[in-house]
Amino acid sequence: MGERIATRDAYGDALLELGKKRKEVVVLDADLSGSTKTAKFAKVFPERFYNIGISEQDLIGTASGLSLTGKLPFASTFAVFETGRAWEQIRQTISYSSLNVKLVATHSGITVAEDGASHQAIEDIALMRVLPNMTVIVPADGIETKQVIEAIADFYGPVYVRLGRSKVPVVMPDDYKFTIGKAYKFHIGKDANIIAAGIMVSVSLDAMEMLKKEGIDAGVINMPTVKPLDNDAVVEAAKASGLIVTAEEHSVIGGLGGAVCEFLAENYPVPIKRIGIKDTFGCSGPSDELMKLYELTADDIVRTVKQGLKR
Amino acid sequence: MSQVSASNDIAFLREQAKTVRIEILKMLAEAGSGHTGGSLSAADVATVLYFSKMRHNPKDPAWKERDRFILSKGHAAPLLYTVLALSGYFDRSLLNTLRKIGSPLQGHPCSKLLPGVEISTGSLGQGLSIANGIAMGLKMDGINSRVYCILGDGETQEGQVWEAAMTAAHYRLDNVCAIIDNNGLQIDGHCCDVMALEPIAEKWDAFGWHVIDIDGHDIKAILGAFDEAEGIKGKPTMIVARTVKGKGVSFFEGKVQYHGMAPTSEELERALKELE
Numbered sequence A: 001m002g003e004r005i006a007t008r009d010a011y012g013d014a015l016l017e018l019g020k021k022r023k024e025v026v027v028l029d030a031d032l033s034g035s036t037k038t039a040k041f042a043k044v045f046p047e048r049f050y051n052i053g054i055s056e057q058d059l060i061g062t063a064s065g066l067s068l069t070g071k072l073p074f075a076s077t078f079a080v081f082e083t084g085r086a087w088e089q090i091r092q093t094i095s096y097s098s099l100n101v102k103l104v105a106t107h108s109g110i111t112v113a114e115d116g117a118s119h120q121a122i123e124d125i126a127l128m129r130v131l132p133n134m135t136v137i138v139p140a141d142g143i144e145t146k147q148v149i150e151a152i153a154d155f156y157g158p159v160y161v162r163l164g165r166s167k168v169p170v171v172m173p174d175d176y177k178f179t180i181g182k183a184y185k186f187h188i189g190k191d192a193n194i195i196a197a198g199i200m201v202s203v204s205l206d207a208m209e210m211l212k213k214e215g216i217d218a219g220v221i222n223m224p225t226v227k228p229l230d231n232d233a234v235v236e237a238a239k240a241s242g243l244i245v246t247a248e249e250h251s252v253i254g255g256l257g258g259a260v261c262e263f264l265a266e267n268y269p270v271p272i273k274r275i276g277i278k279d280t281f282g283c284s285g286p287s288d289e290l291m292k293l294y295e296l297t298a299d300d301i302v303r304t305v306k307q308g309l310k311r
Numbered sequence B: 001m002s003q004v005s006a007s008n009d010i011a012f013l014r015e016q017a018k019t020v021r022i023e024i025l026k027m028l029a030e031a032g033s034g035h036t037g038g039s040l041s042a043a044d045v046a047t048v049l050y051f052s053k054m055r056h057n058p059k060d061p062a063w064k065e066r067d068r069f070i071l072s073k074g075h076a077a078p079l080l081y082t083v084l085a086l087s088g089y090f091d092r093s094l095l096n097t098l099r100k101i102g103s104p105l106q107g108h109p110c111s112k113l114l115p116g117v118e119i120s121t122g123s124l125g126q127g128l129s130i131a132n133g134i135a136m137g138l139k140m141d142g143i144n145s146r147v148y149c150i151l152g153d154g155e156t157q158e159g160q161v162w163e164a165a166m167t168a169a170h171y172r173l174d175n176v177c178a179i180i181d182n183n184g185l186q187i188d189g190h191c192c193d194v195m196a197l198e199p200i201a202e203k204w205d206a207f208g209w210h211v212i213d214i215d216g217h218d219i220k221a222i223l224g225a226f227d228e229a230e231g232i233k234g235k236p237t238m239i240v241a242r243t244v245k246g247k248g249v250s251f252f253e254g255k256v257q258y259h260g261m262a263p264t265s266e267e268l269e270r271a272l273k274e275l276e
């Protein structure tokens, strides 16, 4: 613990390792290879790297074509452009035909920081989750990102992986083994359980410690696979405590919070509070200040849990 | 008519472009992040537009008969903010708030927060379509205003740019005048290495545009090109402005790494010495 790694950096390293092991891996980018860290792969395997230029729709179509020849394409750019600009190409070609294309996007959420709202994807999970055949994964840290990249290479089908720009604390144990569709239970609480993804996992763990000091037993569940959701883990958490809180660096609409609400409302209704971006755009500023402004800090989680418990 | 003193005085415009560059560098250094290279490369073109060519009124940003300006390459926001401030749309001191929490000067232009910004941009490839729509609306209303739109050269790799290219020619939008800031660089390197663009002029010509090829740092040539464009009937005009990324600061010029890097305080000091 104490170590901080950006998930995009872990991606760059994992992709290079994967490229060494599997020669069917090809990587595509759209003029952001330095930022998405695919440049690491490009440097070692230039013959398996395609820079498509600033043309995200073409990026997705080209990756699709490569997958039709048996290649294993990883297509990367910023999350807002990958899922936004090229959404219909992803829908019509990759999702509809269930192609084996890995969409790994970086610079998700408000921690993109100073570039502002135009570059901060706060709706990408929703956009990808709504697509049939699509698997959606939001790694919590560098360790999990490495695991995810290996796991999705072994899995046949379209996958969206959401990564971040900023350094985040390492929270997963060294011997952690990621499985698609499986949550990781740090602790199951008796008073409340926080279901989190991405950078909000470490924030939730901080909140858990703070709540403990106040005598509140809150659990934390890391839910890296937002689709398919680990239903069993969600029910277990709901049964163990009377309150579920979801936490994500994404709109409260359509993301992890939305997925948990949809599932529990139909299967095991309990009170739920969603922490996320409240149906508004982000803005420019340092990422830690933005986390405060958009109420995504441990204090905000503590307050929300207490509100939910009416304490 | 314009409340900004429009000038065809080349010496004045040259001096003004220098002031624009100085303000850009200062605000970027203060912000600590942002896009230096592409703000400097388009500085001369934007200076000529705001201080000579365009009819606009900073006291009435919504004036119906104003000429419109769309910064399709929205990452050059510091340039737009500077010409707006120097024109009098807002106080110059606001430039120090670039990219800070609560500032109307977002990392990329936001029309909802800042009067004078016609439309929010930042996601590349979308500005020319918007310019076309404005040009159509102006024609429908019988308003003679012109619509100017600056695109990056790398930006023209976006398919939508070419969809818009067809629309403007098809609807004979001769009130559209686009400018490509042809600095030869994008983020991952030289455009010719990332995704080749040449021959640029011939492409726009083939799409039915009137094309003018100029040195994008030659004030006289920029003025001449805008005048020529105004006289063209039945076709949109594309000015291919050959520029240098980072223009005006020797150690930023032609350097790909200064696309998205702000000057340090030490670099600012050296840069100001060169410019002053």
Ligand SMILES: Cc1ncc(C[n+]2csc(CCOP(=O)(O)OP(=O)(O)O)c2C)c(N)n1
Residues within 6 Å of the ligand: A030, A031, A032, A054, A081, A085, B037, B038, B039, B041, B073, B075, B122, B123, B124, B125, B151, B152, B153, B154, B155, B156, B181, B183, B185, B186, B187, B245, B259
């Ligand atoms: C749709 C979209 N894709 C990617 C980006 C990220 N991006 C910002 S600037 C840039 C390079 C732009 O190059 P160019 O158009 O040549 O601009 P200039 O050289 O004038 O800075 C890229 C890829 C973006 N802003 N929008």
Ligand SMILES: [Mg+2]
Residues within 6 Å of the ligand: B152, B153, B154, B181, B182, B183, B184, B185, B186
């Ligand atoms: Mg360029």
